[in-house]
Amino acid sequence: MALSSKPYKGARDFYPEDKRLQKYMFGVLRNVAESYGYNEYDAPILESFEIFAAKSGQEIVDDQTYVFEDRGGRKVVVRPEMTPTVSRMVAAKRQELAYPLRWYSIPNLWRYERPQRGRLREHWQLNVDIFGIENYHAEIELLSMISDMFKAFGAKTNMYEIRINSRKLINYILEDYLGLSEQESHDICKLIDKMHKIDRSKFISGIDAVLSPEHKEGQVNEKLLSILEAKRLQDLPAEVMAHDSVVELDQVLSGLEKKGINNALFDVTIMRGFDYYTGIVFEAVDKHLENNRSMLGGGRYDGLVGLFGVASVPTVGFGWGDVTLENFLKLHHLLPDLVNETSLYVCLVGDVAGLADDAINEFRKQGVNIAVDYSGKKLGDQIKNADKAHIKHVLIVGEDEVNSGKFKIKNLESGKEYVGTITELVKELE
Amino acid sequence: MALSSKPYKGARDFYPEDKRLQKYMFGVLRNVAESYGYNEYDAPILESFEIFAAKSGQEIVDDQTYVFEDRGGRKVVVRPEMTPTVSRMVAAKRQELAYPLRWYSIPNLWRYERPQRGRLREHWQLNVDIFGIENYHAEIELLSMISDMFKAFGAKTNMYEIRINSRKLINYILEDYLGLSEQESHDICKLIDKMHKIDRSKFISGIDAVLSPEHKEGQVNEKLLSILEAKRLQDLPAEVMAHDSVVELDQVLSGLEKKGINNALFDVTIMRGFDYYTGIVFEAVDKHLENNRSMLGGGRYDGLVGLFGVASVPTVGFGWGDVTLENFLKLHHLLPDLVNETSLYVCLVGDVAGLADDAINEFRKQGVNIAVDYSGKKLGDQIKNADKAHIKHVLIVGEDEVNSGKFKIKNLESGKEYVGTITELVKELE
Numbered sequence: 125m126a127l128s129s130k131p132y133k134g135a136r137d138f139y140p141e142d143k144r145l146q147k148y149m150f151g152v153l154r155n156v157a158e159s160y161g162y163n164e165y166d167a168p169i170l171e172s173f174e175i176f177a178a179k180s181g182q183e184i185v186d187d188q189t190y191v192f193e194d195r196g197g198r199k200v201v202v203r204p205e206m207t208p209t210v211s212r213m214v215a216a217k218r219q220e221l222a223y224p225l226r227w228y229s230i231p232n233l234w235r236y237e238r239p240q241r242g243r244l245r246e247h248w249q250l251n252v253d254i255f256g257i258e259n260y261h262a263e264i265e266l267l268s269m270i271s272d273m274f275k276a277f278g279a280k281t282n283m284y285e286i287r288i289n290s291r292k293l294i295n296y297i298l299e300d301y302l303g304l305s306e307q308e309s310h311d312i313c314k315l316i317d318k319m320h321k322i323d324r325s326k327f328i329s330g331i332d333a334v335l336s337p338e339h340k341e342g343q344v345n346e347k348l349l350s351i352l353e354a355k356r357l358q359d360l361p362a363e364v365m366a367h368d369s370v371v372e373l374d375q376v377l378s379g380l381e382k383k384g385i386n387n388a389l390f391d392v393t394i395m396r397g398f399d400y401y402t403g404i405v406f407e408a409v410d411k412h413l414e415n416n417r418s419m420l421g422g423g424r425y426d427g428l429v430g431l432f433g434v435a436s437v438p439t440v441g442f443g444w445g446d447v448t449l450e451n452f453l454k455l456h457h458l459l460p461d462l463v464n465e466t467s468l469y470v471c472l473v474g475d476v477a478g479l480a481d482d483a484i485n486e487f488r489k490q491g492v493n494i495a496v497d498y499s500g501k502k503l504g505d506q507i508k509n510a511d512k513a514h515i516k517h518v519l520i521v522g523e524d525e526v527n528s529g530k531f532k533i534k535n536l537e538s539g540k541e542y543v544g545t546i547t548e549l550v551k552e553l554e
Numbered sequence: 555m556a557l558s559s560k561p562y563k564g565a566r567d568f569y570p571e572d573k574r575l576q577k578y579m580f581g582v583l584r585n586v587a588e589s590y591g592y593n594e595y596d597a598p599i600l601e602s603f604e605i606f607a608a609k610s611g612q613e614i615v616d617d618q619t620y621v622f623e624d625r626g627g628r629k630v631v632v633r634p635e636m637t638p639t640v641s642r643m644v645a646a647k648r649q650e651l652a653y654p655l656r657w658y659s660i661p662n663l664w665r666y667e668r669p670q671r672g673r674l675r676e677h678w679q680l681n682v683d684i685f686g687i688e689n690y691h692a693e694i695e696l697l698s699m700i701s702d703m704f705k706a707f708g709a710k711t712n713m714y715e716i717r718i719n720s721r722k723l724i725n726y727i728l729e730d731y732l733g734l735s736e737q738e739s740h741d742i743c744k745l746i747d748k749m750h751k752i753d754r755s756k757f758i759s760g761i762d763a764v765l766s767p768e769h770k771e772g773q774v775n776e777k778l779l780s781i782l783e784a785k786r787l788q789d790l791p792a793e794v795m796a797h798d799s800v801v802e803l804d805q806v807l808s809g810l811e812k813k814g815i816n817n818a819l820f821d822v823t824i825m826r827g828f829d830y831y832t833g834i835v836f837e838a839v840d841k842h843l844e845n846n847r848s849m850l851g852g853g854r855y856d857g858l859v860g861l862f863g864v865a866s867v868p869t870v871g872f873g874w875g876d877v878t879l880e881n882f883l884k885l886h887h888l889l890p891d892l893v894n895e896t897s898l899y900v901c902l903v904g905d906v907a908g909l910a911d912d913a914i915n916e917f918r919k920q921g922v923n924i925a926v927d928y929s930g931k932k933l934g935d936q937i938k939n940a941d942k943a944h945i946k947h948v949l950i951v952g953e954d955e956v957n958s959g960k961f962k963i964k965n966l967e968s969g970k971e972y973v974g975t976i977t978e979l980v981k982e983l984e
């Protein structure tokens with residue numbers, strides 16, 4: 125029986141046109157990240173299970189991670205996210221590295237989940253992290269970078285929104301202001317994280333189910349729902365407003381405003397799924413009605429590096445998946461026309477394969493990417509083939525051309541023809 | 555207990571300096587491949603087990619592949635090589651694609667084996683394939699490209715050697731000329747594949763063990779050993795010389811010679827491990843005495859696409875691993891000095907973080923990758939930090955500089971200082 129030619133379920137083949145788009149997107153992200161002084165790193169896609177079990181969050185590890193035992197009995201995962209890995213790498217060279225350490229990577233990540241729009245089993249994700257800065261400058265830098273990345277893709281600020289919250293604030297509200305237990309707080313956080321995906325009534329009954337009888341009888345439920353309505357820091361109760369985390373949120377929000385970033389706002393419902401966040405958390409949300417969802421997210425996680433037996437390092441980072449980015453660019457018509465890297469297709473007329481070599485090499489030397497048709501087919505068929513391969517220009521090479529040193533190039537889109545020496549034609553192609 | 559900060563066994567972390575080297579190597583390979591009209595593609599690192607079981611070769615699949623069952627009961631592999639995957643992708647769009655189809659990729663591959671010099675469990679491998687050319691032009695094109703890749707790295711032709719053989723020739727010699735059974739031939743091939751890694755006596759006793767009694771008594775052993783001594787096509791017995799495969803080998807070898815490639819030679823002992831090769835096979839071997847091993851290999855495999863239920867497509871391809879390439883470049887002193895992508899480190903003097911923004915943005919806009927020190931430490935400490943981060947220039951920004959629009963850059967290597975407007979300094983940096 126024939127083998128199936130489909131890729132593994134929930135994963136994508138990248139044909140050249142798909143890869144070209146990916147390279148364009150990653151190229152833009154790389155440029156902006158590097159303009160902020162970030163260096164690229166990478167790490168193995170297989171990691172030990174332990175480093176994810178520690179802090180990634182139960183749902184991700186238990187239900188969504190590819191875990192298996194290798195032939196030596198080691199429990200291995202195909203990494204579902206990069207944050208534990210980068211923390212491991214920083215810990216391994218804790219003393220040698222210079223801080224602030226600015227790193228980025230575009231790893232391939234895998235999650236075992238039901239494939240759906242914007243969520244595949246496999247994706248690539250830009251990860252940007254800054255290590256060694258305790259104050260809000262780190263958050264502002266990353267959010268400015270995100271804003272510059274959107275700008276570099278041609279996005280307008282009305283196409284997306286940056287929503288900012290603080291885990292410190294949420295913990296304070298739930299545990300101190302509302303007086304909930306740690307378990308209640310944890311469960312309420314998970315509920316808030318899902319609140320925009322579930323019915324309002326389901327959310328409210330969910331809260332009821334979490335709260336202990338004494339808290340249900342108080343005004344906890346009412347107070348919580350009222351806080352979740354807050355649209356600005358000023359909407360929070362006065363007692364909450366005085367908390368350190370609100371000062372910090374205000375520093376970040378006003379810092380962004382000073383930089384002219386006018387689409388960042390406070391959103392007390394932003395949670396981010398991972399258990400390791402310790403401070404500011406943020407998301408960017410697509411404002412397009414067909415794709416009103418989170419595209420990227422991140423925050424401060426000051427405790428991860430320290431899990432590897434070294435002193436902890438204050439860290440802020442974010443991740444931006446290629447699938448959500450591509451959806452965003454498509455919906456907002458921001459994808460540029462990407463052309464084939466091969467700009468010239470050589471049609472050989474007669475038995476000139478050997479004779480044509482010098483000319484072909486000369487084009488290559490002058491920077492032209494050039495494919496040769498050795499099929500020996502009729503010229504018309506060779507040209508048809510160039511067209512099918514989406515190569516824009518053909519170069520026709522017969523004995524006359526080799527002898528005279530003058531060649532003809534035809535633009536298959538416009539039909540225009542150019543005759544000249546190689547150097548002249550290379551200029552024409554540019 | 556603290557988590558281990560080591561990467562998974564036999565796999566590598568790429569710190570920025572390692573990633574920089576990898577990007578340099580891949581950049582050179584990409585440039586040359588694209589100059590020959592090849593387009594980049596990619597595919598998921600997880601694949602169904604079946605497509606490897608079909609043709610990769612028993613040892614690789616049984617002993618060296620990461621295989622596991624996913625949560626849906628599918629048998630999945632972390633791909634050990636790319637050839638079955640690219641064949642699958644071509645088969646899936648057999649009719650739509652334009653031939654000759656020129657594709658390349660630089661996938662991450664995994665093999666479960668004992669880590670050793672030049673062989674890790676994980677590596678990256680350039681894969682270049684041309685689909686749809688039945689004749690020797692395909693082999694010559696790939697071997698010319700390989701030669702150009704070495705040249706692009708600065709390698710001289712005396713640093714490496716290209717060794718060429720033919721599976722058709724070997725099959726003819728073993729099955730027709732020597733009259734061995736299919737099983738005997740298969741086992742002899744596996745032995746020849748290893749002959750340069752084992753003792754001569756072990757090799758000879760290995761042959762004895764494979765041959766049936768009738769063949770042992772004839773002159774098979776002697777004839778085989780004599781053929782394996784052949785250094786040129788002309789050293790083969792006259793009867794063998796007349797075989798089609800020798801004509802083909804001669805066309806490839808003389809074609810390469812015409813292109814000025816003078817380090818390619820016939821080597822009847824080149825086998826390549828994979829079972830899917832059907833014609834010419836080749837390797838490039840490092841001639842350095844400390845690393846006298848195969849660096850890359852490939853050949854013709856006309857049957858793989860056809861396994862996926864479509865008409866077969868003649869194909870030639872090769873793979874070149876990053877570990878062997880890096881070893882080669884290091885041993886031959888071909889690695890260039892690679893500099894930090896971040897060329898400027900901003901030291902803030904006083905509380906000027908907000909004030910400095912415009913200047914920093916202007917440097918970025920003019921194409922300078924710039925990192926900012928928000929630590930508030932003393933100037934001397936900030937400069938030390940830039941040095942530790944291997945960033946070549948520091949820019950000192952205080953209130954005076956912001957007000958005057960004139961800034962000072964210091965080259966930390968030479969100690970030289972430059973004062974000027976941003977535009978003047980950007981020119982200086984270039």
